[in-house]
Amino acid sequence: MTARTFLDLLYEQAPREEFERLVVDAEQRGDPAAARLREMLPRALHVRDTLERQRKREAQLSALYETANDLTAIRDLNQILRAIVRRARQLLGTDIAYLGLNVESEGAAYIRVTEGSVSDAFANLRLPLGTGLLGLVAQTGQPYATPDYHADDRFEHRPYIDEAVADESIRAILGVPMTVSGRVIGALLAANRTPRPFPAEEVQLLSSFAAHAAIALENARLFEQVMQTNKRLREHSAAVEMAADVHDKLTGVLLRGGDSNDVAGVLSEALDAKVEVCEPDDPQIPAESVHEARATGHAVQLTGGQWIAAATAGGDHLATLLVNGRPGLDLAEQRTLERGAMVTALLRMVLRAVAEAEDRVRADLLDDLLAEPPADPALLRVRALRHGVRVDEPMVLAVVDVGDADRTRAQREA
Known part of the structure; x- marks a missing residue:
């Protein structure tokens, strides 16, 4: 009967109060079994406490499993940081949870995310490794807990750290390390605004x-x-495809005997x-800027969202390509502009060669027209007609002294 009653409870x-009341x-009733009940009470309470701890542990492990399972489904870095502190706060039922990450190059830990915090100074705190509770956990890789941080002299207190902690009204703190492959990457902490131990x-x-x-x-x-x-890789692939497409189009301009305007059209697109x-x-x-573009052979950025590339050949500056309205050209786009400048130079060289050939033909025709005795009149008439000259009509001969100017350009302008 007695054992069954304790079992019922x-x-x-x-x-625990129900066991004592029993x-x-x-x-009070004068039950003969009262002395035996009193004797069995500590054992019953021990069993009760053990079962309660076991149930609590099972609930915690279940929550831990569900939480860990949920984290594996998150891929965004900021989302997972927020999820970690939110779940840590829920698991321990604390007022605040926060996470700090180590920056090894600076020898410090930064608070990256908080849950339940109201102080900007605390949320943006930077702690040199070894200072405060967070800095100590992040440095040693060992868990630390304090029921009252401000009264605990185990930690290296610094005024600005203690002020930020006080600004958040934090008293009790539990901090544990976060490690990957044996390397401490930071610390996870839970805190209360009232003193309390962490079992x-x-x-x-x-x-x-x-x-x-x-x-x-x-992960x-x-x-x-x-x-x-x-x-x-996708951006590089797209750049390669664009470069190949531009190359094909510029090659087409060359093959069909296009001009600089055709090159400008391809590059504009x-x-x-x-x-x-x-x-x-x-x-x-x-x-x-032109001098720099000629010297380096690369595109040069100007002010006002402009870029230039020099079209040169054999040291001759034949033209300059000017891009308007693009403050930023990536490396692939700069190379595309430079490739366009090379094609422009080639087209200008071809046109120059054609013009020089034409000039030589015209010079020969002029010599023959002025020769004495005159060349074959019938053949001379056919050659002149090819250049729009009618030898049977009155003609005027003009002589221009260009001095040190570019003779080729002067001939082209004439």
Whole structure:
């Protein structure tokens, strides 16, 4: 009967007061079993407390498993940081939870994310490794807990750290390390605004969660790296495709005997900007920038969202390509502009060669027209007609002294 009654209380998960009341009631009734009940009470309470701890542990492990499971599904780095502190606060039922990450190059830990915090100074705190509770955990890789941080002289207190902690009204803090492959990457902390101890099971619970969280955080970081790498590969692939397309179009301009305006059209479409082909001495382009473009063979950025590339051949400056309305050209786009400048130079060289050949033919025709005795009149008449000259009509001969000017350009202008 007595054992069954205690079993009933254990089955009902009754509070400790119910066990004490059962014994007191038996003693007041003068129950002969009261002495035996009093004797069995400590054992019954021990069993009750053991079962309660076991149930609490099972609930904590279940929550830990669900939490760790949820973290594995998150890929965004910022989202997983927020999820970690939110779940840590829920697991321990504290007022605040926060997470700090180490920056090894600076020898410090930064608070990256908080849950339940109201102070900007605290949320943006930077702690040199070894200082405060967070800095000590981040440096040693060991868990630390204090029921009242401000009164605990185990930690290296610094005024600005203590002021930030006081600004948040924090008293009790539990901090555990976050490690990946034996390397401490930061610390996870839970805190209360009133003094309280953190029993061993809570330290173990938060430590277990931090271990899962560190792996999930590292996986998210690696996933983000993979995504960034894939993005760069896609961008590179798109740049290669654009370069190939521009190359084909510029080659087409050469093969069909196009001119500089055709090159400008291809580049304008590829760069999504207005591209002009300017003469070498165009006053709208700074001379020093042209000199740099000629010297380096690369595109040069001007002010006002402009770029230039020099079209040169054999040391001769034949033209300058000017891009308007593009403050930023990436490396692939700069190479595209430079390739366009090379094609422009080639077209200008071809036109120059054609013009020089024409000039030689015209010079020979002029010599024959002025020769004495005259050449074959019938053949001379046919040759002249090819150049729009009618030898049977009156003609005027003009002689111009160009001095030191560019003879080829003067002939072309004439």
